[in-house]
Amino acid sequence: MITDASNVTMITPTFMHSELLIGLLLAHLLADFYFQPYSWVEQRNERHARALPLYFHALIHGVLAIIALALLSPSINMVTIGISALILVVSHFIIDVVKSHCAQNITAFVVDQIAHIVVILGVFLYATNQWREAVGLLQHVGVPHLVVVLAYLAVLKPSSIIIKQLLSPWSGEVLANKPTSSHPNDPPTISTEAQQTLSLAGQRIGYLERVLMLTFVLLNQFSAIGFLIAAKSIFRFGDLTKHQDRKLTEYVLLGTFTSVAMTIAIGLACSAVLGHLPIKS
Incomplete structure (x- = not known):
């Protein structure tokens, strides 16, 4: 008997004991953000591995992990629970010591948290013995997932560079209307340090705007995009009115709508590949 291929469906592997992973x-x-006073963080950054609170902090992680393992997965034996908790304690201590020697910025924070989460995932797979399911889940990563990742990456730095290049013919006119700095080496705007800060802030705001807009497009929530643009317009209205600079106003509007149009186009292209364009025939 030959099985009809059209009736065969691919079953995506699912994890058992998902409540344990959440726990x-x-x-x-709780241990990293609520049970760790800021004074402990300061001592860790100053004394590194010699900081006594760092040992207490790692032990708290181990105790809470034992509680989660014992309560949320009773079938796991005590040896496995003990080894899992020990892995979490030692890994957390090592990762935090390494972080204490790094610059205390957002990059170090994100890398630190990713490292902790990777260890937690590894402990979860070890305690529940679901390595095969994890590999099977990775094998199910396909074109739709990669297209979504590609879309989000496209609306970040690539879009920022394209928008900057598209607006470059008018950038000179806008800067020409700004007061000249007292220092001959400074650009004809405000101080160099302040300009760099504002430039980075504007870039981050643009990233967040486009990420939100792309998310709304993929969720078919175009009204939320209108709300986002309206909210930004309200915040920028005071600044533009204060400067009373028509060229600056036009420049800001041109940049905003270029960003919106580009993000919507990327979102619609992504939706077309995924097969759920928000267009009814």
């Missing part, structure tokens, strides 16, 4: 993540969240 381990919750334990990490």
Whole structure:
């Protein structure tokens, strides 16, 4: 008997004991952010591995992990629970010591948290013995997932560079209307340090705007995009009115609508590939 291929469906592997994974993540969240006073963080950054609070902090992670493992997955034996908790304690201590020697910025923070989460995922797979399911889940990563990742990456730095190049013919006119700095080496705007800060802030705002707009397009929530643009317009209205600079106003509007148009186009292209364009025939 030959099985009809059209009736065969691919089953995506699912994890058992998902409540345990949530419990381990919750334990990490509590220990890292709620049960760690700022004074402990300061001592860790100053004394590194010699900071006594760092040992207490790692032990708290171990205790909460044992509680999560024991309560949320009773079938796991005590040896496995002990080894899992020990892995979390030692890894957390090492990762935090390494972080204490790094610059205390957002990059170090994100890398630190990713490292902790990777260890937690590894402990979860070890405790539940679901390595095969994890590999099977990775094998199910396909074109739709990669298209969404590509879309989000496209609306970040590539879009920022394209928008800057598209607006470059008018950038000179806008800067020409700004007061000249008292220092001969400074650009004809405000101080160099302030300009760099504002430039980075504007870039981050643009990233967040486009990420939100792309998310709304993929969720078919175009009204939320209108709300986002309206909210930005309200915040910028006071600044533009204060400067009373028509060229600056036109420049800001041109940049905003270029960003919106580009993000919507990327979102619609992504939706077309995924097969759920917000257009009814």
